[in-house]
Amino acid sequence: MSKEKKEKLTEQVIDPRDLVAYQPGSIVSRMLVYTKAGTITVFAFDAGEGLSEHTAPYDAVLQVIDGEALITIAGKEYPMKAGQLIIMPANIPHAVHAVTQFKMMLTMIHA
Numbered sequence: 572m573s574k575e576k577k578e579k580l581t582e583q584v585i586d587p588r589d590l591v592a593y594q595p596g597s598i599v600s601r602m603l604v605y606t607k608a609g610t611i612t613v614f615a616f617d618a619g620e621g622l623s624e625h626t627a628p629y630d631a632v633l634q635v636i637d638g639e640a641l642i643t644i645a646g647k648e649y650p651m652k653a654g655q656l657i658i659m660p661a662n663i664p665h666a667v668h669a670v671t672q673f674k675m676m677l678t679m680i681h682a
Contacts, residue, residue, distance in 0.1 A: 580604075588637050591615040593672050598622070610679045616640070616669035624666040631659045631679045638673030642666070 580603055590613045591599045598620050604611040609629070613636075624643065633642060634656035642649045643666040644659055650670070651657065659665045667675070 587613045587676050588674055591674060593617055596620070607681060609681045610677075612677045612679075613674065614677065615674045616667070616672065618669050618672050621668035622666060624664045626662050626664050627659070627679065628661055629679050629681050630661050631677055633657050633659060633667070634676045634678075636674045636676055639670040640673045640675065641668045641670055643668070 585603075587603075590603070591601050593599070593615050594617065596617055598617070599615045600612050602610060602612045616638075633651075635651045635653050637653050639650070639652045642651055642657055642659075644657070645663050645665075649657055653673075
């Protein structure tokens with residue numbers, strides 16, 4: 572994203588639930604922070620949508636901010652709801668499934 576188009580989100584009180592809207596049959600995302608140290612992205616999943624099993628080279632903190640989801644890490648399922656978070660370790664297979672419409676904030680730590 573060019574500097575001219577980059578939003579200035581610093582020094583603002585933000586409700587992350589308001590940053591992405593649900594879209595029928597879709598997953599919507601919006602990156603809030605992108606630095607060498609890591610990223611913060613907010614996602615909105617329609618019910619039944621998900622991310623198939625994959626790995627990432629960094630630890631990630633997934634926080635559910637609306638709705639309910641089923642998170643799978645190394646084959647173990649974790650039912651989650653708004654207000655809960657889980658740490659997904661680097662290089663371990665994980666997947667995300669929206670039980671209901673749900674929103675999450677994902678913090679990737681590039682270390």
